[in-house]
Amino acid sequence: MITIQIETHYADAPVDSARLKILVRTICKRFGVSRAVVGIGVVDDAEMRQLNKQFLDRSENTDCLSFELSDETGPDESRVFDLVVNGELAIREAVRRGHDGQAELALYVAHGLLHQVGFDDATSEQADRMHRMEDEILRDLGYGSVYNADAPAQ
Numbered sequence: 001m002i003t004i005q006i007e008t009h010y011a012d013a014p015v016d017s018a019r020l021k022i023l024v025r026t027i028c029k030r031f032g033v034s035r036a037v038v039g040i041g042v043v044d045d046a047e048m049r050q051l052n053k054q055f056l057d058r059s060e061n062t063d064c065l066s067f068e069l070s071d072e073t074g075p076d077e078s079r080v081f082d083l084v085v086n087g088e089l090a091i092r093e094a095v096r097r098g099h100d101g102q103a104e105l106a107l108y109v110a111h112g113l114l115h116q117v118g119f120d121d122a123t124s125e126q127a128d129r130m131h132r133m134e135d136e137i138l139r140d141l142g143y144g145s146v147y148n149a150d151a152p153a154q
Contacts, residue, residue: 002028003037010044013087014094014101023106023141024113030137031117035078040109044088051084063089066112083112103143110134 004021024038043051045061052058055065069080085108094101114130121127135145 001035002033004040005038006040006042008042008087009047010042010087012091013042014090014105015042015087016102019102019141020106020109023109023137026141027110027113027117027137033079033117037078037080038113039082041082041084042087042105043084045086048084048086048089061089062086063093064108064112066115068116079116081113081116083109085109085112099144099146103138103146106138106141106143107134107146110137 002025004024006015006017006020008015020040024040028034028036028038048065049059049061051065052060052062055067063086065084067082069082070077071080085105087105090104090108091101094104097104111130111134114133115121119126119130119133121130131147134147138144138146
């Protein structure tokens with residue numbers, strides 16, 4: 001069972017809770033996570049900078065932070081993930097990139113959750129693989145290619 005809790009601290013964020021829950025369940029199912037509690041916090045730039053400083057000692061703004069909070073990670077154990085996504089940045093980036101704000105926010109959720117199921121973006125090869133997976137999942141769910149918006153539909 002996948003339990004998802006969404007809390008919005010930034011009222012203008014383009015949050016479609018039902019679609020975000022489908023996104024989370026899709027990623028969990030695809031990568032073999034059958035039991036999880038996933039918390040998603042949607043914040044503004046100021047709160048994201050504060051959290052980034054608090055947890056990663058980085059002063060800059062970012063799109064997403066993700067954490068694994070599970071006590072155990074065995075096959076029968078429930079996983080606990082906490083994602084924080086920047087709703088204010090999602091709006092700006094969606095306008096700049098010419099797509100829907102919900103799609104941009106979904107990209108941030110997908111990115112954070114993919115980190116927790118084993119993806120990384122530390123090298124260009126890892127980043128390419130991760131971004132291809134993000135877009136594949138987002139296309140499958142009707143958002144279109146969001147990271148590589150100019151990529152042809154498949």
